[in-house]
Amino acid sequence: MRTVQSREPITTGDQEPELNIFVLIDALGWEVIQGRRFLEDLLPYRRPLRTVLGFSSGAIPTILTGRPPAETGHWNLFYFDPKGSPFRWLRYLAFLPPWAMDHRVGRKLLKELGRRFLGLGPLFECCVKPSVLHYFNWVERRNIYGPAGISNSRSIFDELVSKHIPHRVYTYHDMNDHQIVNRALDDITHDRARVLFLYLSEMDMFLHTHVNDGARIGQRLDEYERDLTRLYNAASARCGSVSMTIFSDHGMTPVREHYDLVRDVEALPYHSPSDYLAVYDSTMARFWFFGDKAREAIENILSASPCGRILSDAELSGLGVLFEDRRFGDLVFLLHPGWLIAASDFNGPSWNPAGMHGYHPDDSYSDAVFLSTCRPAFRVATIKDIYQCFKAALNESHEPPCSDETGPR
Ligand SMILES: [Zn+2]
Secondary structure, eight states, X not given: OOOEEOOSOOOOOSSOOOEEEEEXXXXXXXXXXXXXXXXXXXXXXXXXXXXXXXXXXXXXXXXXXSOOHHHHSOSSSEEEOTTTOTTGGGGGGTTSOHHXXXXXXXXXXHHHHXXXXXXXXXXXXXXXXXGGGGGEEESOXXXXXXXXXXXXXXXXXXXXXXXTOOEEEEOOSSOOHHHHHHHHHHHHTTOOOSXXXXXXXXXXXXXXXXXXXXXXXXXXXXXXXXXXXXXXXXXXXXXXXXXXXXXXXXXXXXXOEEEOHHHHHHTSSOOTTTTEEEEEOSSEEEEEESSHHHHHHHHHHHXXXXXXXXXXHHHHHHTXXXXXXXTTOSEEEEEOXXXXXXTOSSSOTTOOOSEEOOSOTTSGGGOEEEEESSOOSSOOOBGGGHHHHHHHHTSSOOSOSOOSSSOOO
């Protein structure tokens, strides 16, 4: 959980500055807004954006830096790093039977430990079995919405700070999305910020639950429309020139099938962690192998599985997620759109979402959105391209980043 932050002191001057408002609505998919008039009058320049393979942990750093996960180092949250693992001391408890460690109480204790004492940040979740946690490290140790928050790349927040551009960043902590917009509204009347960045996170869980309920989605979008229109109007009342851009990190795909992949793998005569390690995310399974026989047997099981397919290195490279040191897996198995790993490390058995994300970016339900007051002066086709919109907002010019090169859709 994160706090509302003011990254830079808001400076004052004689001239009213232009204001650029960026709003990241987590999981707002193109398929969700298609056919709806959501903010259509205010934001006429609209298009789907191709996401990157993975989850928000990879997609948002890509948005903030304009670089793929293979360059930022931010993809899935857990990566193989037994020497650097903040939980390497857990290996001294390896004599305990797995059931004793992999209990939900153990996971909760480790979550609190990670958050409070191991410097893993307030969003740390123990999404790997505790009995093998000492093999893994955690990517998101820093606040990605602050300077130096992304491991290997400069983000928009580094740019804002280094250029001394007055800005405000609102990310969630103890407020809901409506309250975050209200906080920005309070600030806008007396601030001289040139850039506002709002991260609204609630849509993700809402769509996980209600992706098939068109009426409820409509009501929810109406609430966002009211709030964001108020924000835009207040900004316009303060500045003559305001741009607003709403975008998302990925969409949401209706879940149709479940598959117990863990059961299939654990039925083999090979054992974790001596023969292999596995992390089961909702839509993806990643494996590290310590012997050829285990590798062969698991590859055979996966190849015969109806629920997904093994991604080749060429495909991983093309998707911007091939890591030479294989920290995110010797092998990546991706579920077909609409399939879900039953009782993965990420989804407990008690959670049965109606929608999920993390499928192949070719899946149209995975498309994110780009909605803007202004026609971008450059091609905006993937979430990576949003970074160019940020950069345009940092120009010394106070003109909004518009041109006539591309049209709305
Ligand atoms: Zn989600």
